[in-house]
Amino acid sequence: MLWAGGAIGAGALLTACGGGxxxxxxxxxxxxxxxxxxxxxxxxxxxxxGAITRDPHGSQANESDYLILSLIYDTLTVPGTKxxxxxxxxxxxxxxxxxxxxxxxxAKGAKFHDGAPVTAEDVVFSLKRLRATPSGASRLPGIQExxxxxxxxxxxxxxxxxxxxxxxxxxxxxxFVIPKGTSDKDIAxxxxxxxxxxxxxxxxxxxxxxxxxxxxxxxxxxxxxxKIFESPQAMASAxxxxxIDLASNVGAVAAxxxxxxxxxxxxxxxxxxxxxxxxxxxxxxxxxxxxxxALRLAVDRxxxxxxxxxxxxxxxNDVLGTGDPAYDKSLxxxxxxxxxxxxxxxxAKFDTSKTYELYTTEDISGLAESATLFATQVREAGVxxxxxxxxxxxxxxxTWLKGDLxxxxxxxNDSVVFFASKTMVSESGTNEAGWKNEDFDAAxxxxxxxxxxxxxxxxxxxxxxxxxxxxxxxLWGMADGIDLAGPKVHGLPELPxxxxxxxxxxxxxx
Amino acid sequence: MSPDTAAPAGPPxxxxxxxxxxxxxxxxxxxxxxxxxxxxxLLAMLLALVFLTVELLPGDAATATSERGESGADLQQRxxxxxxxxxxxxxxxxWMSGLPTxxxxxxxxxxxxxxxxxxxxxxxxxxxxxxxLLTAALSLALGCWAALRPGGRVDRAVSATATAVLALxxxxxxxxxxxxxxxxxxxxxxxxxxxxxxxxxxxxxLILPALALTVPQVGWNVRIVRxxxxxxxxxxxxxxxxxxxxxxxxxxxxxxxxxALPTITAGLATSTGMLLGGAxxxxxxxNYPGIGSVLxxxxxxxDSPVIAGVTALAGAVITGVLLLADLVRDLTAGVxx
Numbered sequence: 001m002l003w004a005g006g007a008i009g010a011g012a013l014l015t016a017c018g019g020g021x022x023x024x025x026x027x028x029x030x031x032x033x034x035x036x037x038x039x040x041x042x043x044x045x046x047x048x049x050g051a052i053t054r055d056p057h058g059s060q061a062n063e064s065d066y067l068i069l070s071l072i073y074d075t076l077t078v079p080g081t082k083x084x085x086x087x088x089x090x091x092x093x094x095x096x097x098x099x100x101x102x103x104x105x106x107a108k109g110a111k112f113h114d115g116a117p118v119t120a121e122d123v124v125f126s127l128k129r130l131r132a133t134p135s136g137a138s139r140l141p142g143i144q145e146x147x148x149x150x151x152x153x154x155x156x157x158x159x160x161x162x163x164x165x166x167x168x169x170x171x172x173x174x175x176f177v178i179p180k181g182t183s184d185k186d187i188a189x190x191x192x193x194x195x196x197x198x199x200x201x202x203x204x205x206x207x208x209x210x211x212x213x214x215x216x217x218x219x220x221x222x223x224x225x226x227k228i229f230e231s232p233q234a235m236a237s238a239x240x241x242x243x244i245d246l247a248s249n250v251g252a253v254a255a256x257x258x259x260x261x262x263x264x265x266x267x268x269x270x271x272x273x274x275x276x277x278x279x280x281x282x283x284x285x286x287x288x289x290x291x292x293x294a295l296r297l298a299v300d301r302x303x304x305x306x307x308x309x310x311x312x313x314x315x316x317n318d319v320l321g322t323g324d325p326a327y328d329k330s331l332x333x334x335x336x337x338x339x340x341x342x343x344x345x346x347x348a349k350f351d352t353s354k355t356y357e358l359y360t361t362e363d364i365s366g367l368a369e370s371a372t373l374f375a376t377q378v379r380e381a382g383v384x385x386x387x388x389x390x391x392x393x394x395x396x397x398x399t400w401l402k403g404d405l406x407x408x409x410x411x412x413n414d415s416v417v418f419f420a421s422k423t424m425v426s427e428s429g430t431n432e433a434g435w436k437n438e439d440f441d442a443a444x445x446x447x448x449x450x451x452x453x454x455x456x457x458x459x460x461x462x463x464x465x466x467x468x469x470x471x472x473x474x475l476w477g478m479a480d481g482i483d484l485a486g487p488k489v490h491g492l493p494e495l496p497x498x499x500x501x502x503x504x505x506x507x508x509x510x
Numbered sequence: 511m512s513p514d515t516a517a518p519a520g521p522p523x524x525x526x527x528x529x530x531x532x533x534x535x536x537x538x539x540x541x542x543x544x545x546x547x548x549x550x551x552l553l554a555m556l557l558a559l560v561f562l563t564v565e566l567l568p569g570d571a572a573t574a575t576s577e578r579g580e581s582g583a584d585l586q587q588r589x590x591x592x593x594x595x596x597x598x599x600x601x602x603x604x605w606m607s608g609l610p611t612x613x614x615x616x617x618x619x620x621x622x623x624x625x626x627x628x629x630x631x632x633x634x635x636x637x638x639x640x641x642x643l644l645t646a647a648l649s650l651a652l653g654c655w656a657a658l659r660p661g662g663r664v665d666r667a668v669s670a671t672a673t674a675v676l677a678l679x680x681x682x683x684x685x686x687x688x689x690x691x692x693x694x695x696x697x698x699x700x701x702x703x704x705x706x707x708x709x710x711x712x713x714x715x716l717i718l719p720a721l722a723l724t725v726p727q728v729g730w731n732v733r734i735v736r737x738x739x740x741x742x743x744x745x746x747x748x749x750x751x752x753x754x755x756x757x758x759x760x761x762x763x764x765x766x767x768x769x770a771l772p773t774i775t776a777g778l779a780t781s782t783g784m785l786l787g788g789a790x791x792x793x794x795x796x797n798y799p800g801i802g803s804v805l806x807x808x809x810x811x812x813d814s815p816v817i818a819g820v821t822a823l824a825g826a827v828i829t830g831v832l833l834l835a836d837l838v839r840d841l842t843a844g845v846x847x
Contacts, residue, residue, distance in 0.1 A: 048803065048806070048807035048810070049626070049630065049799075049803040049804045049807055050617065050619070050626065050803075050804050050806075050807030050808045050810075050811055050813060050816060051575075051619065051807055051811065052619075052621075053619065059575070059576075059577040061575075134576070134577065134580045134581075134584040134585075134587075134588065135576075135577040135580045135584075137581070138577075138580075200706045202629070202704065202705075202706055202707065202708045203629060203630070203704060203708050203799060205703075205704050205705075205706075205708075205799075207706065227703050227704075227797075229701075229797050230794050230797060230803045230806070230807075231794055231795070231797070233795070234700075234701050234794070234795060234796065234797040235701075235797075237688055237692070237693065237700040237701055238700055238701040238703070238797065240693055240700065241692050241693060241696070241699060241700035241701070243699055243700060243701060243703060244703075391567075391568060391569075392574075392810070393567075393568055393569030393570075393573055393574045393810075393812065394568040394569055396569075396573065396576075397568065397569050397573050398568075429581070
């Protein structure tokens with residue numbers, strides 16, 4: 001049980017070191033070899049033929065579309081390791097003293113693929129277009145369309161409704177920049193500013209060629225070919241047969257299939273996907289914090305990681321945002337304690353004669369399995385849980401945000417504040433567990449309103465402690481993002497979530 | 511929702527219908543017209559059923575294509591945009607009235623359905639056509655081979671294998687083919703990758719998916735061919751030919767096969783539906799750029815226009831093939847008189 005506490009760190013270490021020379025992972029991510037220019041990288045990415053979109057601000061249900069768009073277009077910022085937000089089209093940014101007004105300066109020499117320089121007006125147009133989409137409010141939370149404006153040619157001013165120290169993180173999501181005035185009709189033809197230019201696109205497949213004068217530095221590959229795949233199995237087959245060089249975000253099942261092949265590199269990106277179990281706090285059988293704590297103690301986290309994720313993941317500690325540099329590793333790791341769990345259930349007068357339904361979907365692999373294993377585990381603490389698999393649309397319509405007990409998943413972020421703002425502060429529109437906690441709200445407001453990093457980290461610790469003690473989440477583990485690559489591929493991204501699409505530093509050995 | 515279950519039922523592949531007992535073709539055009547009309551009405555009913563079935567599924571196109579964090583008002587707005595607030599029959603009528611002009615409507619994500627299917631459907635037809643040809647060639651060859659020595663070793667082996675293969679689902683065949691012919695031996699590509707023109711990048715990529723579709727269908731058709739040949743072998747004119755001392759292969763090709771042809775054609779025609787249905791599964795395994803993936807995601811999205819579009823095209827193809835089989839039957843029947 002002791003190693004569990006350090007498991008998250010160990011997972012990160014594993015990818016960082018990648019073993020010795022005999023281990024293929026070393027070449028995938030290590031920077032020891034000198035990049036070679038040239039070659040075409042053939043990338044497989046998941047997507048459904050009917051869900052294809054060419055709109056950089058549309059809803060990108062397809063991984064393949066998202067990959068293509070983020071190679072052609074640039075966001076203002078991109079994910080990093082420490083800090084977790086790095087410059088891209090915005091070379092630098094500066095907040096006002098009250099952290100409400102943010103000024104982003106556009107990178108010098110940034111040009112669209114047609115040669116036109118990028119101006120603040122282009123960025124403002126793109127952000128406003130993004131904000132006007134149906135999910136614009138949740139993509140740019142706290143930022144109203146009228147509060148995005150240009151100052152001179154290279155400065156974009158964004159005024160938030162409230163103090164927000166993490167605004168640069170928010171603008172790294174899908175803030176793809178297109179030329180001002182692009183009409184919806186011409187959206188597929190809009191030139192980008194990114195490391196690659198579109199050569200052709202057809203039915204979800206695309207060929208992209210290097211942008212010779214990208215402002216962001218050297219791009220090694222001549223071209224990237226993106227191939228759309230409907231199933232991870234087919235994608236893994238294609239990689240094993242040498243038809244593609246990289247199977248992006250292919251998952252644990254494929255990784256296990258490829259384990260016996262020494263020439264295939266497995267790239268693990270830790271903290272990629274959270275699959276927490278949500279316990280409704282507002283009302284219902286799990287409203288008593290003691291019951292929630294009992295379930296958190298009844299789960300066998302190591303077994304979950306081992307069986308549900310095939311070991312491709314790490315044990316978690318009920319706090320969301322494990323990839324955040326400010327993530328509190330000093331909180332004691334919860335481990336299984338059935339005696340304590342039973343005691344808490346008794347104190348809470350929890351009705352153990354009843355059977356409780358746990359709703360889940362098969363949206364992502366491992367999710368339904370996690371529910372089944374959880375049900376088996378908590379039975380040992382005397383809680384009878386029946387797993388109900390729902391069809392995706394039904395789940396999002398009927399269960400999400402409303403159910404007493406259900407599984408959810410988040411695969412887009414690594415920040416404590418991101419999860420707090422989206423899922424835990426009282427007024428959040430997607431408060432999955434119906435959780436209202438005044439102390440938490442206060443801690444959140446204070447944290448996002450504090451600019452000084454040291455003080456902010458301290459405040460975030462307070463926030464995480466409250467979440468750890470009483471939120472509606474049971475986060476048993478974090479799944480690794482898994483890419484498979486052929487022997488020649490180097491310089492692949494190792495960041496979780498949106499980090500996976502940053503392929504501009506990849507190169508192919510001769 | 512696979513096209514085979516949706517296909518209008520063709521003539522049953524029994525030997526009854528194949529007997530040249532009916533009257534000669536008097537008014538072929540009128541008859542063809544009547545059959546076309548009947549099938550068109552069936553197709554229209556089927557499409558209405560598709561619309562109604564999608565309606566019964568939980569959720570609708572607006573929720574299925576929404577993003578997390580979209581508000582109820584946004585959803586309502588999109589529902590109105592997609593016309594989902596109108597009664598299902600009204601929407602169905604709108605969609606149907608566009609059909610004569612070749613307009614298959616617009617998908618829930620705003621794409622023209624004809625655009626979505628313009629490369630996918632020909633790709634599926636190519637794959638299905640190839641599989642149908644292979645099925646015809648293989649099942650005729652195997653069936654005749656077995657029929658040459660009735661009750662012999664070859665005959666028993668072919669019958670037993672056909673029964674076993676018939677029970678194999680396409681995905682089992684597909685997975686086995688990928689393992690053996692691609693991943694272990696490296697002879698053929700494991701999946702199909704599309705080129706800039708949307709078609710398979712290389713003809714070798716067609717072999718495995720076509721085989722995966724063919725194998726179970728061969729199992730089915732060999733049995734039909736064999737049974738039809740056995741039936742026909744009992745006919746008086748065949749017995750005469752045998753008594754005349756003609757060599758067995760000549761009896762087979764000149765006296766047995768022509769009589770058995772209508773049954774064999776009907777069997778192959780019903781296979782078309784199953785081939786198109788199997789294509790949905792096989793295309794997923796081989797990542798083949800056909801209607802399978804379009805249909806699968808359309809069902810997920812509750813996208814009635816797309817589902818109906820696929821059904822209409824697949825239904826039209828199946829109807830066409832069944833008509834052809836009918837014509838073959840009538841023609842051979844006419845000739846035999």
